[in-house]
Amino acid sequence: MISFDLEEKIFRIDTRNTTYAFKIAHEKFLAHLYYGKKTDSLQGFYREYPVDFAPYIEEIGANFSLDTIPTELSFFDSGDTKDTAIKIKNKNGDSSTLFYYKEHKIFKGRLEFENMPYSRLANETLEIIYEDETSGVELHSYYSVFENSDTITRYLKFVNKGQNKVQILQATGCQLDLSGADYTLVTLCGEYGKERNITEYPLHVGLQGIYSKRGHSSHQFNPFMAIKTSKTTENTGEAYGLEFVYSGDFEARAEMTYDKRVRLTMGLNRDTFTWNLQAGEEFITPEVIMTYSSEGLNKLSQNFHSHIREHIINPKFVYQKRPIVINTWEAMYFNIDEEILLRYAEKAKQLGIDTVVIDDGWFGKRNDDSIGLGDWYVNQEKFKNGLADFSEKIHALGLKLGIWIEPEMVNPKSELYKAHPEWVLQCKDRPCSLGRRQLVLDLTNDEVIEYIVEQIKTTLSEVKLEYIKWDFNRTLCEVGSLSLPKERQGEAKHRFTLGSYKMHKKLTEAFPNVLFEGCSGGGGRFDAGILFYCPQIWTSDNTDPVCRLAIQKGTSMAYPLSTISAHVSDSLWNKLESTPDYNFRFNVALGGVLGYEMNITRLSCDNEKKVTEQIKQYEKFAPLILSGDVYRLDNLEDGEYGFVCVAKDKSEFLLVYQNLNGSTKKRVPIVSIDNRSIYKDDKGNIYRGEKLLKEGIEIVTTSGTYSYLHCFCEKK
Numbered sequence: 001m002i003s004f005d006l007e008e009k010i011f012r013i014d015t016r017n018t019t020y021a022f023k024i025a026h027e028k029f030l031a032h033l034y035y036g037k038k039t040d041s042l043q044g045f046y047r048e049y050p051v052d053f054a055p056y057i058e059e060i061g062a063n064f065s066l067d068t069i070p071t072e073l074s075f076f077d078s079g080d081t082k083d084t085a086i087k088i089k090n091k092n093g094d095s096s097t098l099f100y101y102k103e104h105k106i107f108k109g110r111l112e113f114e115n116m117p118y119s120r121l122a123n124e125t126l127e128i129i130y131e132d133e134t135s136g137v138e139l140h141s142y143y144s145v146f147e148n149s150d151t152i153t154r155y156l157k158f159v160n161k162g163q164n165k166v167q168i169l170q171a172t173g174c175q176l177d178l179s180g181a182d183y184t185l186v187t188l189c190g191e192y193g194k195e196r197n198i199t200e201y202p203l204h205v206g207l208q209g210i211y212s213k214r215g216h217s218s219h220q221f222n223p224f225m226a227i228k229t230s231k232t233t234e235n236t237g238e239a240y241g242l243e244f245v246y247s248g249d250f251e252a253r254a255e256m257t258y259d260k261r262v263r264l265t266m267g268l269n270r271d272t273f274t275w276n277l278q279a280g281e282e283f284i285t286p287e288v289i290m291t292y293s294s295e296g297l298n299k300l301s302q303n304f305h306s307h308i309r310e311h312i313i314n315p316k317f318v319y320q321k322r323p324i325v326i327n328t329w330e331a332m333y334f335n336i337d338e339e340i341l342l343r344y345a346e347k348a349k350q351l352g353i354d355t356v357v358i359d360d361g362w363f364g365k366r367n368d369d370s371i372g373l374g375d376w377y378v379n380q381e382k383f384k385n386g387l388a389d390f391s392e393k394i395h396a397l398g399l400k401l402g403i404w405i406e407p408e409m410v411n412p413k414s415e416l417y418k419a420h421p422e423w424v425l426q427c428k429d430r431p432c433s434l435g436r437r438q439l440v441l442d443l444t445n446d447e448v449i450e451y452i453v454e455q456i457k458t459t460l461s462e463v464k465l466e467y468i469k470w471d472f473n474r475t476l477c478e479v480g481s482l483s484l485p486k487e488r489q490g491e492a493k494h495r496f497t498l499g500s501y502k503m504h505k506k507l508t509e510a511f512p513n514v515l516f517e518g519c520s521g522g523g524g525r526f527d528a529g530i531l532f533y534c535p536q537i538w539t540s541d542n543t544d545p546v547c548r549l550a551i552q553k554g555t556s557m558a559y560p561l562s563t564i565s566a567h568v569s570d571s572l573w574n575k576l577e578s579t580p581d582y583n584f585r586f587n588v589a590l591g592g593v594l595g596y597e598m599n600i601t602r603l604s605c606d607n608e609k610k611v612t613e614q615i616k617q618y619e620k621f622a623p624l625i626l627s628g629d630v631y632r633l634d635n636l637e638d639g640e641y642g643f644v645c646v647a648k649d650k651s652e653f654l655l656v657y658q659n660l661n662g663s664t665k666k667r668v669p670i671v672s673i674d675n676r677s678i679y680k681d682d683k684g685n686i687y688r689g690e691k692l693l694k695e696g697i698e699i700v701t702t703s704g705t706y707s708y709l710h711c712f713c714e715k716k
């Protein structure tokens with residue numbers, strides 16, 4: 001709920017468990033007051049005080065300085081010398097920026113974006129309108145409220161109401177000023193094959209942060225940032241989190257001053273973004289999801305999970321049964337062969353797998369990664385009677401079909417590049433770097449988008465398809481566009497991301513019943529922007545279970561299990577196992593959406609039995625994985641992993657546990673189940689909720705490594 005106290009000039013935004021508040025100070029400034037546990041009283045949070053050297057405005061007096069007052073948005077060179085959010089270059093050539101509060105509106109719903117992902121179904125929105133007479137620009141700052149998930153999303157709209165062109169140099173959509181405690185910064189960092197490992201550093205005086213300048217959200221830094229107090233655990237204590245609904249270049253920064261004031265910001269990357277705003281034009285920033293938890297990191301994650309499920313993911317798919325796929329990549333690479341595929345399909349059917357996914361290699365002259373990208377027609381040597389005919393055969397077996405695409409890219413060795421070398425991102429008079437032997441299509445140009453979308457539609461529309469894996473296999477550089485004028489080259493990076501969204505919109509709308517899975521060399525574009533179009537994402541190319549544990553745990557910090565695509569494979573990336581133990585791999589895949597990626601025609605009888613049994617088991621709790629609340633286990637030692645996924649009504653839970661140290665017995669604490677319920681596991685064993693909550697649960701691991709327990713509520 002949003003309210004405005006006319007007398008005190010205080011705005012407050014309440015969600016189910018949180019309050020966010022700020023006030024109008026001296027009629028034109030917005031001072032941040034409070035973000036935290038729901039509270040009635042907002043007294044005592046606002047204080048003005050003089051500080052040596054802090055710039056001030058003469059009519060107001062030296063007690064009030066933008067340098068010391070916590071604010072809602074900060075402006076470059078305005079007297080606030082900390083890390084600032086907004087910077088524009090105005091007609092006079094300087095970049096001194098200052099917007100004053102003008103008015104506000106409170107309305108039901110929210111501003112819906114046409115060309116960008118956004119959070120659907122907001123309860124209501126507070127719109128603060130700032131003005132700046134010098135530049136003639138109006139700045140609208142939005143707070144959309146999602147009461148049940150305890151989230152607020154923040155975004156900005158710049159409107160040039162003046163006569164002159166201005167240039168936006170920095171448009172950071174979300175700023176959060178806090179003060180005080182000894183905070184630790186939590187981010188999800190890594191590299192290719194090691195994405196989103198949880199990384200924690202104490203917040204120190206000065207600036208810390210993460211970013212991407214890669215043109216995708218990146219394997220290195222995920223667009224997620226949290227801070228927690230030093231006492232915060234998985235289940236207790238305070239934490240604040242920000243998550244960007246964006247898939248391109250971003251920055252997330254945390255600054256702490258010497259006197260322990262903290263500013264968090266998240267938005268477009270200031271190094272790779274500028275935008276020209278002609279008279280009468282508007283610019284809208286992508287949005288940031290903001291949340292607070294007083295019950296530890298698990299609740300913070302649950303808020304993000306619930307937000308992503310209820311407001312980001314396409315409602316048609318969010319709770320729909322997901323396919324259990326056999327994906328060809330790790331088994332066949334580019335050697336797609338129709339006959340072999342049919343043998344896979346027959347075996348898949350026997351094992352209980354329901355979808356065959358043809359990964360890279362089915363189109364153009366695609367026999368390795370140097371050739372064919374951009375030529376979206378079926379390779380007739382690999383599919384003699386075409387893909388539609390092959391799909392019929394797959395469906396005749398009672399299976400579904402999936403296919404791989406990488407629409408944003410092109411190989412120099414392709415018919416498309418030969419015909420249109422001007423259609424790739426490039427800076428005039430500079431050579432283009434390659435990445436995985438490919439170039440990037442210029443999606444700032446609508447003609448390119450139209451062409452690719454039409455080609456893919458033509459090829460795939462006659463094929464019966466249920467699933468599309470959308471890949472993106474390189475980092476961008478030399479990002480310029482031959483279709484943009486000189487003065488708009490600085491817009492190319494953001495325009496590319498907007499073009500990619502346009503493509504996602506067109507293709508997902510062209511195939512409304514197809515489930516799309518995002519991918520970027522594994523998890524290089526795992527973000528809430530992609531999840532708006534693709535309900536699940538390929539988490540990492542590293543399918544080794546030992547490595548996957550840290551990757552999936554980190555991913556669960558910000559994203560629900562229903563988004564985490566997890567395959568059982570033969571990969572020995574980490575080399576801790578000499579031969580794959582499929583049950584261990586299955587146990588790890590329980591942290592997401594199950595699939596298989598191996599040569600299933602060569603499984604031993606024993607492994608065939610294991611796979612068949614795994615799928616039967618998984619189907620029992622798949623709905624819970626899509627919808628339950630996840631509690632990562634607390635107080636674990638190094639090498640131990642685990643979580644409990646609990647149904648909203650606490651009628652069912654799944655405990656998943658791994659111990660790489662090899663100990664066979666362990667008691668782990670368990671929270672969040674119902675203390676009055678009696679639970680029964682799949683083997684008929686009975687557990688009292690009250691006892692489990694008090695004493696934890698004793699886990700006996702199979703071969704010292706892993707275990708899971710699935711229980712239903714027997715009676716209350």
Ligand code: DGJ
Binds near residue numbers: 541
């Ligand atoms: C990278 C993906 O992450 C893999 O799963 C696979 O689809 C390859 N690309 C195909 O080129």
